[in-house]
Amino acid sequence: MLTLQQQKYIAWKLSRKKSASDDDKLTSVLSEARVDLNPHQVDAALFAFRSPLSKGAVLGDEVGLGKTIEAGLVISQHWAERKRRILIISPATLRKQWNAEMEDKFFIPSIILESKNFNSILNNTYHNPFEQKGRLIICSYQFAKKQIMHIKRIQWDLVVIDEAHKLRNVYKNSNGMAGIIKEALLPFKKILLTATPLQNNIQELHGLISVIDDNYFGSIDSFTAQYSKVNLRNEDTYVELRKRIQPVIHRTLRKQVQEYVKYTRRIPMVQEYYPTEDEAKLYDLISEYLRRDDAYGLPKSQRSLITLILRKLLASSTFAVANTLATIIARLESVVKQHDHQYSLSDKLSEDYEGYGEESDEWSETEDEDNNEKEYSEEEIENIKDEIEELKTYLHLALSIASNSKGDCLLLALKLGFEKMEQLGAMQKALIFTESTRTQKYIYELLENSGYKGKVVLFNGSNNDSQSKAIYKSWLNKNANTQQVSGSPTADKRQALVDYFKEEASIMIATEAAAEGINLQFCSLLVNYDLPWNPQRVEQRIGRCHRYGQKYDVVVVNFINKSNAADVRVYQLLSDKFKLFDGVFGSSDEVLGSIESGVDFERRMLEIYQTCRSEEEINNAFNHLQEELDESIKQTMSDTKVSLMENFDEEVIEKLRIRQEKDELRLSKFQKNLWELTKARLQGYITVENEEQSIFVLNHVPSGINVPLGRYRLGKQSGLYYNYRISHPLAKWVVEQCRKLIVPVSSLTFDYKKYPFKISMLEVANGAHGYLMLKLVRFCSLNDIEEQLLITICDKDMNPLEEEFAKRLLELPVVSSNEITINTDIEKNLITIFDEQKTQLIEQLEERNSSLMDEEIQKIEHWTEDNRQELQKSLISLDEEIEIKNKEFMQERNMKKRLAIQIEKNALEDKRDNAWKLFDQKKKELKEQKNLLIARLYEMAENEIKVEDGFILEWRIKN
Structure with missing residues (x-):
């Protein structure tokens, strides 16, 4: 049984405040996180x-x-x-x-x-x-x-x-x-x-970091100029940026963690289909319409984006495009009747294509955002009427198509996919992605009528269909009065649908609303009914199933329209160049990062679909694009070696292996200490049921706390026992009681022979004795509080011993304990040794704080320099303009023109003089801001130290 001294020492160890840089900081959290x-x-x-x-x-x-x-x-x-x-x-x-x-x-x-x-x-x-x-x-x-x-x-x-x-x-x-x-x-x-x-646009890096700290870099203009693509090809500039972002970005790649995170593979399957004659005719007609420059149905504002979405809906299903055609017709009819060109096509599109809002944000920088189109002339109104009639014939054709060949092939794809699931031993679950809510409804009806009745669930941005509402209502009843219900109807409804898919349904048909964040590791068959052009979106979809925790290989089925040369080539790019569909990890970050951005890639795709008609034109365009991609991927992977934001420790794999070993050791000691402390402090309250598994029965509750009686188990397991952990009210009471113990000066005899493990430094110390003093030092600095335990130990002749000796000594069983009075000289000597330890500790902490301060000051210096360079840019620009005017003046022989040039030059020189004044003023302001920031840092660095007494004891190791 632990002595009072050991109880206080362990309680302090378990609950001391750790600094931000202490590797032991998270041990208590790790000990109870149920993961x-x-x-x-x-x-x-x-x-x-x-x-x-x-x-x-x-x-x-x-x-x-x-x-x-x-x-x-x-x-x-x-x-x-x-x-x-x-x-x-x-x-x-x-x-x-x-x-x-x-x-x-x-x-x-x-x-x-x-x-x-x-x-x-x-x-x-x-x-x-x-x-x-x-x-x-x-x-x-x-x-x-x-x-x-x-x-x-x-x-x-x-x-x-x-x-x-x-x-x-x-x-x-x-x-x-x-x-x-x-x-x-x-x-x-x-x-x-x-x-x-x-996504390889360096400005995005500035944007993301500015959300954390707006003073990390200078303005976006100075950042873009300083770290342009051309400049980053320079090794020194690349290394400089890498160093600057080291303190703020942490990134680990999947390939670096294979030693302890086991991933399954991706298995690609292709489902080819050929559209019917009517489907092909509709596709060709609408494709030509989208290529026209004078199509009134497509608003000039965001025309490229709307064309992109219409092409995606066209490839999705005739049902999706029929609704869109009806919307365009309604828009044009409102123009004819009221000359109202404010009819919002985008609002209607967003109802069917849920990704519209996000796509719109991404595309906005290159689109004309002015929605005010010109008034239409009478001649144009007549042209619009003709266009309406033309579109109505397209709509009539779309509505006449009762079923899609693509949908018919889905039934075959699911059959083959489920057979593969059976071979793998995986659950019969399939996640089908479409980009259209209309197509989603069509697929649902198709599957319900084809042997999957009652086994299909929808997942989209609204989830307002009758089935989803019924599933949600049932889920609420089932989980009433439990913590499963968050109180947020939209969030709970989504969880209800995921639970239903896991427990009841065989198939989930999802829009892009499911592509981010939700975890569906229990499903290992994914169908891309509509295949996005953006490789990042494809990777996000697959990541719903192919992720840590997936037990089976994930089969990815992709639909390809074999009669459409462009569709075939898109798939080849995604598969062969971006490696999205097979292997252990799918696409590497270097490959995905080689494209400017997913949106830029989509623009290139749209350009090909819009401008190329023949198969030869399509193949030539894709061959050219592929050559560019090959060069871009090669350049990216060779230039960066490791990506700009990859984990900065080149020995990351070895470092993580060592961290795992140390974390496991810390956790083991932490749990052991809590268990021993609990048994000592709760003696009389508990019965230990299983020593090895740390199971006990709480028979009586200590006064002052409210916890249930019953069986408890230390650790992360749940089920038959209450989960006993460091943050549990009972454990907190135990630790707090031990922290407050008033411990008399005592003589303790430790028995090394009764300790079950070998400790070399104690093995040779049988019969030795001396003195030990424990104090807690609280150190307040840099907005941080940390507590350090200082154990002062010496032998009988007052020669200081290693602190490690003291830590190991306090682990030994005590066979006798007696209260004593310590000689004043002995106490003075212990205090002298303690003061030396405290001085060393303060020096170490100040050295560490100095290093942290240097990092912050360096950041401020960088920020100041970024802003100074931006100010200087305008001066350089003016100097260049003046130099041009000087050359013009010297070359010009016409006196009137020379005089005009001189006047322009004088104006530029006046502008430069004013710019210099502004530069000096701004430079002074920057200096004042920099000094203010640094002064605040030094205020934060002021140390406040408090010492709390623990105990003094005489120690002896039994012969």
Whole structure:
């Protein structure tokens, strides 16, 4: 049984506050997180804590490596430190997942805020609904934007932004959603999660990092000039940027974690189909219509984007395009009747093509955003009437097609896919992706009437069909009065549909609403009924099933229209160049990153579809594109060697292996200490049922706490026992009682022979004795608090011994303990040794803080230089213009023209003089800002040290 001294020592060890840079910081959180943690996840979470001065980090591990778990560790540590004002912003589709994972894996309650419960809280309590005690907040991007004023009023301890690539274009428009969210959250520490922090447009890197810290780089213009594509080919510039982003971006690739994360393979299957004569005719007619420059049905604003979407719907199904044709006709008829060209085609398109909003954001920079089209003349109105009649013939043809050959082939694809599932031993589950809600409805009816009745479930952006409502109602009844129900109808409905797919249905038909975030590892057959042109979107889809936790190989079925040469070549590019459909990992980041962006790739595809008619033209265009891609991929992989944001430790695989070993050792010791402390402090309250498995029965409850009687088990297991962990009220009571123990000066005799393990340094110390003193040193600096245990130990002659000797000594069983009085000289000598230890500790901590300060000062210096260079650019530009005018002046022989040039030159020189004055003024302001930031840093670095007494003892090791 532990002595009082050992109890106090262990309680301090278990509960001491660790610094941001302490590798042991997350041990208590790791000990109770109900998830199989991997070392790369621990490494990422520690990275986020690395500096107390940091304003946050981007955790950018590849798809499927568990960024949610990494963020959960960071959240849990904040929660344990009572920093509980925590906000999670995620896509609406992922809110329920966050709610469930925080509760199930980390025992942290949360609330999903949306309009209904937000307004209810506001109206009933009159306080800010984002101010929640004992619960973290989860909301969607759209809701965050809508309620941004309420969010700004909270002093957040931490903000986690999931799928943060949605904010990477923040540099484009400060008034958009990204800009509004960024501005509101600038003062707070943030963790950004994204598997695609950069699609090779370097400006996106600036945008994403600016969300964390707007003073990390200079303006977007200076950043773009400094790190242009041309400049980054220079090794020094590339290395410089890499170093600058090291402190803020952490990224691990799947290939780096194969040693302990086992991935299944992707197995590609192709389902070829040939459209019927009517389907082919409809395709050709509409294709030609989309190629026309004078098509009135397509608004000039965002014409390219709308053409792209119409082509995707055309390839999806005749049912999807029929509805779109009807919409275009209605738009033109409104023009004829009222000359009303404000009819919103985009609003109607977004109902059928759910990705419209996001596509629109991505495409907006190259589109004409002016929706005010010219008034139509009478002649044009007559032309529009002719176009309406033409479109009506297309619509009549589309409506006359009762079934699609593509749909008929789906039945065959599912049959073959399920046979493959049976061979693999996997569940008979299939996830079908389409880009159209109309096509989704068609596929549903087709499958319901073809042997799958009652086995099909839909998943889209609204989920308002009668089946989804019924599934949701049943799910609510089943989970009533449980923590499964979050209170958010939209989030709970999505979870209900996923649960239904897992437990009841065989097939889920999904739109892009399911392509991000939801985990469907239980499904290993994925069908791309409509194949996106954007490789990143394809990878996201496959990542729903092919991810960590998938037990079976994932079969990916892709539909190809064999009569369409362009469709065939698109598939070849995605398959052969981007390697999306086979292998262990799918496409590598280097390959995906070799394209400018997914949107740019889609533009190239659209250009080919719009301009090439013959098979020869199509093949020539794709051959040219493929040559460009080959060169781009080759250049990317050779130039970057490792991607700009890949984990910066070149020995990452070895480092993660060592981390895993150390984490396991720390966890083992932590659990052992908690178990021993619990048995000692709860003696008389508990009966140990199973020593080896740390199971006990709580027979009586200590006063002051409210916990149930019954069987408890230490560890992450659940089921028959209450889960006993460091944050459990009973464990917290145990630790707190032991921390407060008042321990008399005693003489303790330790028996090494009764210790079950070998400790070399103690083995030779039988019969030795001396003195030991324990104190806790609390160190406050850089917005951080840490506690260090200092054990002062010496032999009988007062010669200092190693601290490690003391730590191992306190692990031994004690065979006798007696209260004694310590000689004053002995105590003075112990204090003298302690003071030396404390001085060394302070020097170490100050050295570490100095290093952290240097990083921040370096960042400020970089920021200052970025801004200085931008100011200087205008001066250089003016000098160049003046030099041109000088040359013109010297070459010109006409006196009047010379005089005009001189006047222009004088104006430029005046402008340059004013620019110099502005430069000097701005430079002075920058210097003042820099000095102010550095002065604040030094204020934060002021140390405050407190010492708390533990105990003094005389020790002896029994012969």
